[in-house]
Amino acid sequence: MTDHKLTRHDAAYVARLARIDLTEEELDLYAGQLAVVLDHAAQVAALDTAGVEPTAHPLPLKNVLRPDEPRPSLDRDAVLDQAPAVEDRRFRVPRILGDGG
Amino acid sequence: MTTALRLAAQVRTGAVSAADLVERHLAAIDESDGAVHAFLTVLHDAARRQASEIDDRIAAGEDPGPLAGVPVAVKDNLCTRGVPTTCSSLILDGWCPPYDATVVERLRHAGAVVVGKTNLDEFAMGSSTENSAFGPTRNPYAADRVPGGSSGGSAAAVAAGLVPLALGSDTGGSIRQPAALCGVVGMKPTYGTVSRYGLVAFASSLDQIGPFSATVADAAALFDVIAGHDPLDSTSLDRPAPRSVENLGEGVAGIRVGVPRELVDGVAPEVAARVREAAEVLSAAGATVTECSIPELTYGLSAYYLLAPAEASSNLSRYDGVRYGLRVDGDDVEAMMRATRAAGFGAEVKRRIMLGTYALSAGYYDAYYGQAQKVRTLIINAFADAYRHADVLLGATTPTTAFLLGDKVDDPLAMYLSDVCTVPSNLAGHPAISIPFGADADGLPIGVQVLAPALCEPLVFQVAAVIEEAAPAPAPPVLAASTWTGR
Numbered sequence A: 001m002t003d004h005k006l007t008r009h010d011a012a013y014v015a016r017l018a019r020i021d022l023t024e025e026e027l028d029l030y031a032g033q034l035a036v037v038l039d040h041a042a043q044v045a046a047l048d049t050a051g052v053e054p055t056a057h058p059l060p061l062k063n064v065l066r067p068d069e070p071r072p073s074l075d076r077d078a079v080l081d082q083a084p085a086v087e088d089r090r091f092r093v094p095r096i097l098g099d100g101g
Numbered sequence B: 001m002t003t004a005l006r007l008a009a010q011v012r013t014g015a016v017s018a019a020d021l022v023e024r025h026l027a028a029i030d031e032s033d034g035a036v037h038a039f040l041t042v043l044h045d046a047a048r049r050q051a052s053e054i055d056d057r058i059a060a061g062e063d064p065g066p067l068a069g070v071p072v073a074v075k076d077n078l079c080t081r082g083v084p085t086t087c088s089s090l091i092l093d094g095w096c097p098p099y100d101a102t103v104v105e106r107l108r109h110a111g112a113v114v115v116g117k118t119n120l121d122e123f124a125m126g127s128s129t130e131n132s133a134f135g136p137t138r139n140p141y142a143a144d145r146v147p148g149g150s151s152g153g154s155a156a157a158v159a160a161g162l163v164p165l166a167l168g169s170d171t172g173g174s175i176r177q178p179a180a181l182c183g184v185v186g187m188k189p190t191y192g193t194v195s196r197y198g199l200v201a202f203a204s205s206l207d208q209i210g211p212f213s214a215t216v217a218d219a220a221a222l223f224d225v226i227a228g229h230d231p232l233d234s235t236s237l238d239r240p241a242p243r244s245v246e247n248l249g250e251g252v253a254g255i256r257v258g259v260p261r262e263l264v265d266g267v268a269p270e271v272a273a274r275v276r277e278a279a280e281v282l283s284a285a286g287a288t289v290t291e292c293s294i295p296e297l298t299y300g301l302s303a304y305y306l307l308a309p310a311e312a313s314s315n316l317s318r319y320d321g322v323r324y325g326l327r328v329d330g331d332d333v334e335a336m337m338r339a340t341r342a343a344g345f346g347a348e349v350k351r352r353i354m355l356g357t358y359a360l361s362a363g364y365y366d367a368y369y370g371q372a373q374k375v376r377t378l379i380i381n382a383f384a385d386a387y388r389h390a391d392v393l394l395g396a397t398t399p400t401t402a403f404l405l406g407d408k409v410d411d412p413l414a415m416y417l418s419d420v421c422t423v424p425s426n427l428a429g430h431p432a433i434s435i436p437f438g439a440d441a442d443g444l445p446i447g448v449q450v451l452a453p454a455l456c457e458p459l460v461f462q463v464a465a466v467i468e469e470a471a472p473a474p475a476p477p478v479l480a481a482s483t484w485t486g487r
Helices: A008-017 A022-043 A075-082 B003-012 B018-037 B044-059 B102-108 B152-159 B176-182 B216-226 B246-250 B269-284 B295-318 B331-343 B347-360 B365-386 B412-421 B423-426 B459-470
Strands: B039-042 B071-075 B113-118 B165-170 B187-189 B208-213 B258-259 B288-292 B392-396 B434-437 B445-451
Touching: A008 A022, A008 B347, A022 A075, A022 B269, A022 B295, A022 B347, A022 B412, A075 B039, B003 B018, B003 B044, B003 B216, B018 B039, B018 B044, B018 B071, B018 B113, B018 B152, B044 B113, B071 B152, B102 B113, B102 B216, B113 B152, B113 B295, B152 B176, B152 B208, B165 B187, B165 B216, B176 B187, B176 B434, B176 B445, B187 B216, B187 B459, B208 B216, B208 B269, B208 B423, B216 B246, B216 B434, B216 B459, B246 B459, B269 B288, B269 B392, B269 B445, B269 B459, B295 B347, B295 B365, B295 B412, B295 B423, B347 B365, B365 B423, B392 B459, B434 B459, B445 B459
Parallel strands: B071 B113, B071 B165, B258 B288, B258 B392
Antiparallel strands: B039 B113, B165 B208, B187 B208, B187 B434, B392 B445, B434 B445
16 A cells, blocks of 8 residues: 555545545646655555554543533524525525436 | 733733733834734734723723733634634635634633734645745744744744734644744643634644743743633643643753654754753753653654644535635535635645545555554654653754745645654644744754643743753844844
């Protein structure tokens, strides 16, 4: 896995997963730059970590619970005031389902 | 006697009015920030209003708090209610949060006056503040050089004397690296000691808010104000707020200082020489200084540049054009999201989202993300071993002094290497501070770094104060404002 070279095709796939439209020039640029960074990252890929537990977080946190009591939250109109499009006091978005949906 | 604490004392005793103090700093910002570009927003009216309220409270015999009337700058990835919070990104241009970050509330509660929002690398991703959609900040010590980043605006604002205090955030060195390059004090607290509520998330397991100041005592005072449990941040530690200020004068007699070769050997000779001088200072003050080696630290950068982008790619999925910020129209909702993110994010943010998405994608998750998480464990264990023989560690903050604007913008890996001495503390969640300690032959500031185990902030400040005491007095920067006072 560590000798993997990021191709332009991979970059296009990743951009689609990340929901970012990239130009042809950007795809070429990022494929090259990410390959360099991933080469450096190969340092960690090559380390022997047999039997080592992964760390996701520096604190030994379990679930943090609070009493299930209603509390004030953000004002709805103040929140909607920052939205790009609003209808009937809700966020308005373009069509979500296709023609057949 | 220190800058911010001295000013607060003068305000509290009525020797100086908060209104005059704030007016003087607003005038300095208006006069000097055109050249520095530390600020994205200056809050003239709100700051004047708040200062006059503080003066009213003092006239009424009340105590407005330990930072009464002190002007503070806040990095523009910290939410301020009704005030633009851009993260230096076009995707949030014009967004006004409906709430304040907890640290902003705590500043106000302590009597500090927020005078403006400072420039940063977009979403705190960068080491030079050049990745800002609103233009770079300049290093007050050399206008053609970077201030470091990502909190370059906050560091430059303090360095130029525009404000005595500022807040930044540090995910891989974003407080300590610009502090070193701008010749000011910058400190990253233990993960969980300062609430992240209202800090726009970059990499949630690494991000931490911390202080910038001209002196160690001021940094300790600001840390004491912002630290403490907050139920609004589920990763906030539920323990008593620290009293770092009280330990400041205790010296270092009997303290064991380790100097890891990995934080000295690879850096520029002038920087390494300053670290050795700082070690001699501690030794002369009664500390036991020993060289050591923590080979695992050299893997920190590679692990960091997988973990941080992975977390960022997840965190930044919220910028989808639906609820706030920019929207670029599209035929359906997904086309709208793709077009919005293409137009709203800058090059480095896109690069990191791509890198993180790749590291988390099917087929590569175990080799990259999973492996980096295990290396994170190795680094934490290696620190624990080192701290069996040392109370604190001493090293360089940065491999070089401030580099030229434009020098590394086309070479992401070269830019990432600026963080090599700072990322290990973020991976471990430990506190670390950068203290200005002299300059190179061109007069560019050099910082030395003190690292310590989790929750040892009082010790960090205590050791830093001894180094500061022996450090050469700072020269005024070429872009110094009329309010610059030095240390």
